Amino acid sequence: MKPANPIDTSLALDGEKRCDLCDGSSFELVARLDRRGRPLDTVACTTCGLVAHAAIPSDEQLDRYYADEYRQDYHGEFAPSDRRVSRAWKNGRRLLRQLSPYVDRGDRVFEIGAGIGCNVKAFELAGFDAGGIEPGVGFQQYARKCLLAHVDNARLFDLRPTAEHDLVLLIHVIEHFNSPRKALAHMHSLLRPGGRLYVECPNLAAPFARRSRMFHFAHIHNFTPATLSMMALRCGFHVERQFSTRDDPNLQMLLVRADEPRRVIDSTSYDQTMLALRRYNNFTYHVRWNYVWPRIRKLASYAAEHLTAKRTVRRLLERCRSHAELAATPARIHRAA
Ligand SMILES: [Zn+2]
Numbered sequence: 001m002k003p004a005n006p007i008d009t010s011l012a013l014d015g016e017k018r019c020d021l022c023d024g025s026s027f028e029l030v031a032r033l034d035r036r037g038r039p040l041d042t043v044a045c046t047t048c049g050l051v052a053h054a055a056i057p058s059d060e061q062l063d064r065y066y067a068d069e070y071r072q073d074y075h076g077e078f079a080p081s082d083r084r085v086s087r088a089w090k091n092g093r094r095l096l097r098q099l100s101p102y103v104d105r106g107d108r109v110f111e112i113g114a115g116i117g118c119n120v121k122a123f124e125l126a127g128f129d130a131g132g133i134e135p136g137v138g139f140q141q142y143a144r145k146c147l148l149a150h151v152d153n154a155r156l157f158d159l160r161p162t163a164e165h166d167l168v169l170l171i172h173v174i175e176h177f178n179s180p181r182k183a184l185a186h187m188h189s190l191l192r193p194g195g196r197l198y199v200e201c202p203n204l205a206a207p208f209a210r211r212s213r214m215f216h217f218a219h220i221h222n223f224t225p226a227t228l229s230m231m232a233l234r235c236g237f238h239v240e241r242q243f244s245t246r247d248d249p250n251l252q253m254l255l256v257r258a259d260e261p262r263r264v265i266d267s268t269s270y271d272q273t274m275l276a277l278r279r280y281n282n283f284t285y286h287v288r289w290n291y292v293w294p295r296i297r298k299l300a301s302y303a304a305e306h307l308t309a310k311r312t313v314r315r316l317l318e319r320c321r322s323h324a325e326l327a328a329t330p331a332r333i334h335r336a337a
Pocket of ligand 1: 046050
């Protein structure tokens with residue numbers, strides 16, 4: 001028998017439910033199972049097109065889930081493997097290249113949900129004042145002890161609204177909040193005026209998964225380009241740049257802190273959502289070329305990773321250690337004098 005999801009998310013559309021983006025109360029049921037075939041009711045808001053669990057988990061339920069179960073449930077490991085670290089490091093360097101034109105050396109960069117700390121470390125080694133928070137103890141400890149990265153074991157709402165950061169990173173995290181609107185509003189308060197928020201998350205509008213594999217207990221909200229843009233406006237940001245195209249499996253959006261939150265509803269958004277959900281069945285999903293070719297490349301890169309991961313991680317850890325020693329040197333010289 002398949003194990004149940006951590007909480008009962010079966011349909012609870014009793015008129016009390018409100019859409020996190022537009023406050024609407026009319027929903028269409030779009031799925032009844034998660035990607036593993038376990039019960040998980042998923043709905044689309046008929047006003048704005050935002051897709052979410054029918055019953056949203058509470059803060060307490062999520063805290064418990066992320067502190068203990070999530071990393072193992074999701075990745076099958078408590079501490080990261082060499083392959084995971086190697087892949088995360090590569091991704092951190094990609095992010096640094098992508099976002100470098102929008103920040104200056106010495107800027108304060110902060111990641112919410114920093115995982116094993118590779119993004120934070122990539123920015124720190126490039127001369128930024130970089131830090132972050134990660135709620136999962138196993139990965140946060142790896143970031144601290146192995147990468148010597150400034151990653152604390154804390155939650156977003158533990159952070160004081162100090163308006164001091166130049167860039168906040170939110171990489172595959174927004175889909176995990178029970179209220180993305182509340183979360184983005186808090187991030188707004190962490191950024192200096194004109195500061196930037198970079199968001200990356202799965203793109204529901206892209207053929208990243210067939211419908212039966214789309215939904216996951218941990219992904220409470222599922223975004224399209226339209227719903228993420230509207231959410232940004234609603235929380236007092238404007239969209240500076242979309243790096244991703246319509247068909248990319250991930251949305252990559254750079255937002256700028258503006259002043260006034262605006263409730264703007266794209267009247268085509270609901271249709272876009274429903275079209276995306278109806279786009280592929282199991283057969284058409286697997287035979288399309290833009291699935292097959294990236295899949296082959298991905299499998300080839302996994303094979304190469306397997307061979308090189310150990311060496312990549314060893315070099316990375318050496319680099320982190322020598323960077324930390326170098327940073328500590330002036331203090332020692334000073335003391336000796
Ligand atoms: Zn809505």
